[in-house]
Amino acid sequence: MPRSRLAALALVALVLGAFPSAVLAQRAMTVLDLLNLPTVSDPQLSPDGRQLLYAQSAADWKADKRVTHVWRVDRDGRNAVQMTNGEQGESGARWSPDGATIALVARRNGDEAAQVYLLSNLGGEARRLTSHPTSVRSLTWSPDGRVIYFLAPDEKTDEQKAREKAKDDVYAFDENYQQQHLWKVTVATGATERVTSGDYSVLFYDLSRDGSRIAFERAPNPLYGYSDRGEVWVMEASGANATELTRNTVPESDASLSPDNARVLFLAGANDAFETYYNDNIFVVPTSGGAARNLTMSLPYEVESAVWSKDGRSIYFVANMGVHSELFVMSADGGAPRQLTDGHHALYGWSYVADQDRHVFSIDEPADAGDVWTLAAGGAPEQVTHVFDHLAKDFRLPRQEKVTWKGADGVTVEGLVFYPLDYQAGQRYPLVVQTHGGPQASDKFGFSRWANYVQVLTAMGYVVLQPNYRGSTGYGDAFLRDMVGHYFKNAHLDVMAGVDHLIALGIADGDRMAKMGWSGGGHMTNKIITFTTRFKAAASGAGAANWISMYAQSDVRLYRTPWFGGTPWEKNAPIDAYWNNSPLKDVANVMTPTIFLVGHEDVRVPMPQSVEMYRALLSNGVPTHLYVAPREPHGWQELRHELFKVNVELDWFERWVTKRPYTWVKAPDADVKPAK
Numbered sequence: 001m002p003r004s005r006l007a008a009l010a011l012v013a014l015v016l017g018a019f020p021s022a023v024l025a026q027r028a029m030t031v032l033d034l035l036n037l038p039t040v041s042d043p044q045l046s047p048d049g050r051q052l053l054y055a056q057s058a059a060d061w062k063a064d065k066r067v068t069h070v071w072r073v074d075r076d077g078r079n080a081v082q083m084t085n086g087e088q089g090e091s092g093a094r095w096s097p098d099g100a101t102i103a104l105v106a107r108r109n110g111d112e113a114a115q116v117y118l119l120s121n122l123g124g125e126a127r128r129l130t131s132h133p134t135s136v137r138s139l140t141w142s143p144d145g146r147v148i149y150f151l152a153p154d155e156k157t158d159e160q161k162a163r164e165k166a167k168d169d170v171y172a173f174d175e176n177y178q179q180q181h182l183w184k185v186t187v188a189t190g191a192t193e194r195v196t197s198g199d200y201s202v203l204f205y206d207l208s209r210d211g212s213r214i215a216f217e218r219a220p221n222p223l224y225g226y227s228d229r230g231e232v233w234v235m236e237a238s239g240a241n242a243t244e245l246t247r248n249t250v251p252e253s254d255a256s257l258s259p260d261n262a263r264v265l266f267l268a269g270a271n272d273a274f275e276t277y278y279n280d281n282i283f284v285v286p287t288s289g290g291a292a293r294n295l296t297m298s299l300p301y302e303v304e305s306a307v308w309s310k311d312g313r314s315i316y317f318v319a320n321m322g323v324h325s326e327l328f329v330m331s332a333d334g335g336a337p338r339q340l341t342d343g344h345h346a347l348y349g350w351s352y353v354a355d356q357d358r359h360v361f362s363i364d365e366p367a368d369a370g371d372v373w374t375l376a377a378g379g380a381p382e383q384v385t386h387v388f389d390h391l392a393k394d395f396r397l398p399r400q401e402k403v404t405w406k407g408a409d410g411v412t413v414e415g416l417v418f419y420p421l422d423y424q425a426g427q428r429y430p431l432v433v434q435t436h437g438g439p440q441a442s443d444k445f446g447f448s449r450w451a452n453y454v455q456v457l458t459a460m461g462y463v464v465l466q467p468n469y470r471g472s473t474g475y476g477d478a479f480l481r482d483m484v485g486h487y488f489k490n491a492h493l494d495v496m497a498g499v500d501h502l503i504a505l506g507i508a509d510g511d512r513m514a515k516m517g518w519s520g521g522g523h524m525t526n527k528i529i530t531f532t533t534r535f536k537a538a539a540s541g542a543g544a545a546n547w548i549s550m551y552a553q554s555d556v557r558l559y560r561t562p563w564f565g566g567t568p569w570e571k572n573a574p575i576d577a578y579w580n581n582s583p584l585k586d587v588a589n590v591m592t593p594t595i596f597l598v599g600h601e602d603v604r605v606p607m608p609q610s611v612e613m614y615r616a617l618l619s620n621g622v623p624t625h626l627y628v629a630p631r632e633p634h635g636w637q638e639l640r641h642e643l644f645k646v647n648v649e650l651d652w653f654e655r656w657v658t659k660r661p662y663t664w665v666k667a668p669d670a671d672v673k674p675a676k
Contacts, residue, residue, distance in 0.1 A: 026395055026396045027395060028395065028421060029396075029455035029456060030456065031643065031646050031647070031665045033395070033455075034450040034453055034455065034456065035642060037369060038058045038059075039056070039066070039369075040056055040370050040371065040388075041054065041055045042091070042349060043360045043385075044094060044095060044351070045356060046095050047095055049353070049358060050074065051075060052072070052372065052374075052384055053070060053072050054070075054071050055090075055091055057069075057089075059639055062669070065637060065638060066637075067089040068089040068090065069082055069083070069086075069089060070082075070083045070091075070102070075384055076384075077384055080386075084126065086107075086108050088106070088107050089106070090104045090117070092137060094139045094140065095141070096141055097142075100120065100121055101118055101145075102119045103116055103118055103119075103129070104116075104119060105139065106126065112133075113132060113133065113134050113135040114136055114137070115131065115132060116129040116132075116148060129185055129187065130192060131190075133155040134152045135153070137152070138151045138204065142237075146186065146187055146188070147184045147186055147187060149182060150182075150183055150184070151183070152181065152183055153177075153222070154178040156178060177223060180202055180203070182202045182239070195238070196216075196235075200219065200220055201222040202218060203217040203219050204217050205217075205255075206255055209257070209354065210261070212261065213261050213287070214234070214236070215232065215256060215264045215266075216235070217252055217253070218230060218231055218244075225556040225557060232245045232255050232264060232285070234257070234287050243289065245287070245292070246292060250269060250274055252266045252267065254267045254305055254306055256307055256308060257308075258332070259310070259354070261287060262287055262288075263284050263285065263332075264284070265282060265283070265306060265307070265308060266282075266285070267305070267306060268280065268281060269440075276562060277480070277481060277484060277562040278477050278480065278481070279474070279476070279477055279480055281295070281296045281299070282296045282303050282315060284332070295330070295334045300475070300476040301320055302319065302320040302474050303318070304320050305318050305350055309354070310354040310357050314329050314330065314331060315329070315330055316352050317330070319337075320473055320474035322414060322442050322474040323414060323416055323444050323445055326339055326341045326347065327340040327341045327350070327359060327375070328340060341375070345363050345445055345446065346364045347362070347363060348362045349372075358374055358375065358376045358377070360372065361373060361375075363381070366399075366445060366446065367397055367447070368391060368447060371383060371387055371388050371389075388447070395455070400445065400454075401417055402445075403417045403498070403501070405498050405500075405501035406497065407470065407493060408497060409490060413467065413468065413494045415443065415466050415467035415468050416444075416445065416465075417463065417464070417465055417502065417507070418448075418454045418458050419458065420459075423463075428503075428507065428508060428509040429462060430462050430657050431463050431465060431499065431508035431509065432457055432463075432465075432516060432653065433464075433465050433495060433515050433528075434452055434464060434465070434517060435516075436466065436520065436521055438519070439483065439491070440472075440480065441472065442468045442474045442475075443466040443467075450646065451642075451645075452464075452466075453650075462514075465502055465508075469490075469492070471483040471487075484562050486580075486581055487547070488581045496528075496532065499534075512657050513535045513657065514537045515537075515539075516538065516539040516541070518543075519542050519634065521541070522542050522544070523583070525543055526540050526583035526613055529583075530583045530586035531589070533589075536592070537594070537655070537656035537657050538593070539597065539652060540597070540613065541596075541645070542598050542602055542605040542610070543596070543609065544582075544583070544605055545583055545609045547560070547578040547579070547582045548579060549609070553606045553608060554603070554604060554606065555603040564577040564581070565577055583613065587616040588616075588620060590617055592622070593623035593624065594617060594622065594623075594624050595648060596610040596614050596627070597627045597645055598610040598627075598628055599628075599633050600628050600629060601631060602632070610626055614626035627644070627645075646665075651664065
């Protein structure tokens with residue numbers, strides 16, 4: 001934990017010890033407290049290192065969504081000021097090289113698409129720079145400040161527009177997209193110029209520090225399910241002389257040019273031979289061509305992001321270490337990395353400012369939902385923003401600890417346990433088991449948000465377990481790849497072993513347990529209820545039921561092929577592996593009252609998967625409901641839908657687990673109780 005954070009907590013403890021009445025001012029967090037909690041993201045240090053931009057999102061119940069605005073603060077934490085106030089919000093703010101101007105993405109004043117706007121660092125109204133026919137994103141200033149690069153999808157043809165207007169709009173599935181390309185706009189004139197063109201998409205790009213070259217990921221189209229067909233390329237900043245640097249079947253990310261433009265760094269979830277389904281590693285490839293070298297194959301963690309040091313002799317990276325993530329540095333030629341941070345936290349939004357030799361990142365901690373910090377070479381982390389300082393002062397927050405246990409095969413598994421606010425040793429509490437999505441992910445120390453509402457559950461007397469089951473990242477490749485060939489081998493057994501561990505410790509009441517999760521956590525929930533009848537209630541969000549039908553329905557397949565050893569369509573397809581790992585196969589075993597939730601527009605785990613589980617339980621006489629949120633994608637975004645999710649899950653758990661009545665929380669401007 002950073003020294004400044006320790007000092008702050010010590011001061012709080014001293015104040016509370018001297019003035020016990022201060023404790024009485026604290027209260028448990030409510031559902032609305034969590035939904036209204038702002039988010040801080042995308043921190044950007046100014047070129048002179050004195051100021052910092054960040055995006056802050058806040059709940060707007062009238063608009064029924066979160067609206068993001070750009071804020072600026074001095075690096076010492078003083079003078080925080082909201083720089084923008086557009087009705088639809090702003091994002092992607094980037095400093096000009098001289099620090100005088102801020103470029104950002106916004107949609108205002110009748111704009112048909114999001115445009116590049118310029119705002120003086122002195123304040124005032126932002127002025128529109130572009131009038132691009134499609135929405136722009138991913139802004140980058142050239143080092144001389146004369147142009148700004150951006151990505152944008154191609155404009156629809158006149159024929160496409162005419163057909164859509166006439167509703168003659170039958171489309172070819174998975175072919176109804178516009179390619180995405182790189183553009184640049186001249187700051188002085190607003191004139192735009194295409195940098196790339198062709199029947200492919202630029203997924204991301206990185207401008208070299210001298211502005212002469214660009215590294216980019218080029219894919220056959222912008223669809224997520226085709227990212228494994230993308231490759232790393234390099235070209236001149238004009239778009240000329242594009243050269244392909246990789247040729248494999250795994251997705252790459254974070255490509256960046258070394259300071260001397262001789263090498264490109266990128267991340268890929270692959271081993272040395274570019275076989276898929278490994279923790280993300282750091283690869284380096286010469287810009288002149290040649291084999292890419294894996295620098296972190298022996299690292300037992302997952303690399304989340306990486307970048308070159310100021311002189312190019314080292315590489316900085318953030319690694320997922322299971323229940324926490326940390327910043328590291330290693331030689332650009334490989335070798336043992338050195339850890340630069342350490343704590344019960346997760347690092348997000350990390351960037352490195354080479355000219356300042358300084359790191360910028362958000363620290364997500366149990367009592368802080370992600371304030372921004374900086375770290376200078378050889379120094380200690382320094383807090384910049386103070387958006388979440390009030391949380392520990394105003395609210396009673398649950399104690400969270402790392403807990404470890406042995407899986408069925410003896411492998412060590414770990415996770416996080418959250419204690420009830422009024423926990424007393426020796427007393428058993430109702431348990432809620434929450435499994436993370438992915439499954440290529442891990443639950444880390446931090447401030448839980450609305451989707452898991454741990455603060456509310458612990459205030460209601462529940463203990464919460466978040467297990468990092470087999471298949472999670474941050475624990476080495478053998479742990480991750482345990483799912484290869486079958487998916488449900490040890491993963492669900494790890495979850496149940498964690499449950500039994502908490503029961504053995506005398507913390508959890510094995511007769512009062514609920515299970516919940518979203519996406520990969522929903523897959524796990526569907527499996528658990530077919531595997532055991534020990535849970536009194538369950539809530540499955542966007543979970544898979546039938547891996548055979550799911551393979552075709554989802555917009556992504558590249559992770560599922562290694563799970564089951566091939567596609568369900570190939571000759572001699574491994575259909576048994578697909579079906580034997582499908583929760584639907586054993587759905588007749590389910591006795592747990594279970595609700596299902598899914599977004600109507602979810603393309604990742606489409607609605608039919610939840611329908612299959614729901615109709616099976618309904619047919620078999622198991623108490624169940626299926627709740628579908630209109631307009632919502634895989635992750636719900638409308639505030640009232642999010643509130644409904646929390647309400648309906650809490651109502652369900654209270655009804656079947658604790659037998660207590662539950663009063664639904666109303667939206668701030670709602671007069672009618674939500675329908676159950």
